[in-house]
Amino acid sequence: MSAASLQRPAAAPLDTDLAARMILRWFPLPIIRLHTGLSDEAIRELYRQHHDVPPPASALPDVADLLGTTATARQASNFLSHYVRLTQSTAYRRVDVNALIVSHDLHLASRDPHTTEPTTIAAAWVLARELRSRAISFVSCECGRDHVVHKEVAAASSCPHCGASLAKGRSSVHDHTWRDNTAVDRAVRVS
Ligand SMILES: [Zn+2]
Numbered sequence: 001m002s003a004a005s006l007q008r009p010a011a012a013p014l015d016t017d018l019a020a021r022m023i024l025r026w027f028p029l030p031i032i033r034l035h036t037g038l039s040d041e042a043i044r045e046l047y048r049q050h051h052d053v054p055p056p057a058s059a060l061p062d063v064a065d066l067l068g069t070t071a072t073a074r075q076a077s078n079f080l081s082h083y084v085r086l087t088q089s090t091a092y093r094r095v096d097v098n099a100l101i102v103s104h105d106l107h108l109a110s111r112d113p114h115t116t117e118p119t120t121i122a123a124a125w126v127l128a129r130e131l132r133s134r135a136i137s138f139v140s141c142e143c144g145r146d147h148v149v150h151k152e153v154a155a156a157s158s159c160p161h162c163g164a165s166l167a168k169g170r171s172s173v174h175d176h177t178w179r180d181n182t183a184v185d186r187a188v189r190v191s
Contacts, residue, residue: 014038016046018097023047025101025121029055035097061123063130067153071116074160076127077147079107079119080136083128092175095128137173141166149173 019036023046032043032055047055067073082103087096104124111118119127130136130150138146139155143162149155158165 019043019046021101022097023050026056028058028122030058031125060126063126063150064153066123066127067150070156070160073147073156075111075116075119077160078111079103079124080127080131080148081146082106091131095125095132100124100128137175139173
């Protein structure tokens with residue numbers, strides 16, 4: 001990730017409470033700095049206080065790895081379905097860390113434990129960032145469940161939930177459906 005993409009608005013206030021909540025969930029340091037305005041030194045000190053260890057590695061997962069297989073796409077879709085339900089239109093304006101934490105709890109409680117590792121908190125943040133920038137869209141399937149696709153990651157030819165073939169014309173790509181009822185400008189659709 002480039003440094004420019006982690007720059008923070010200059011006027012944003014410092015937020016130690018939010019930093020503590022993020023540290024309890026093991027967010028990487030650059031993400032905590034972005035959302036709280038705290039210095040790296042202050043964040044490391046808070047990590048020492050809460051966990052008695054340094055922050056985890058700062059490298060963020062690659063979105064291609066998060067959506068590259070049926071199993072990971074299913075986990076990512078599960079997490080984002082909770083996230084968009086909580087954030088609604090806010091999801092397209094900013095990454096909502098508090099909603100992200102609650103969504104991650106719901107994801108851990110509702111995911112299929114037999115398939116693959118759950119989406120990590122760092123991965124969840126990357127998915128929320130990609131959704132905010134509208135690089136991620138939702139695809140409907142006849143099984144009634146949506147899954148997510150990314151404009152720079154080759155989409156699977158079948159639904160990760162039920163395995164049904166997603167023939168062109170039978171599935172639809174869209175922003176999350178609640179946006180149909182808002183005045184927010186329509187996002188660019190992925191065809
Ligand atoms: Zn399906």
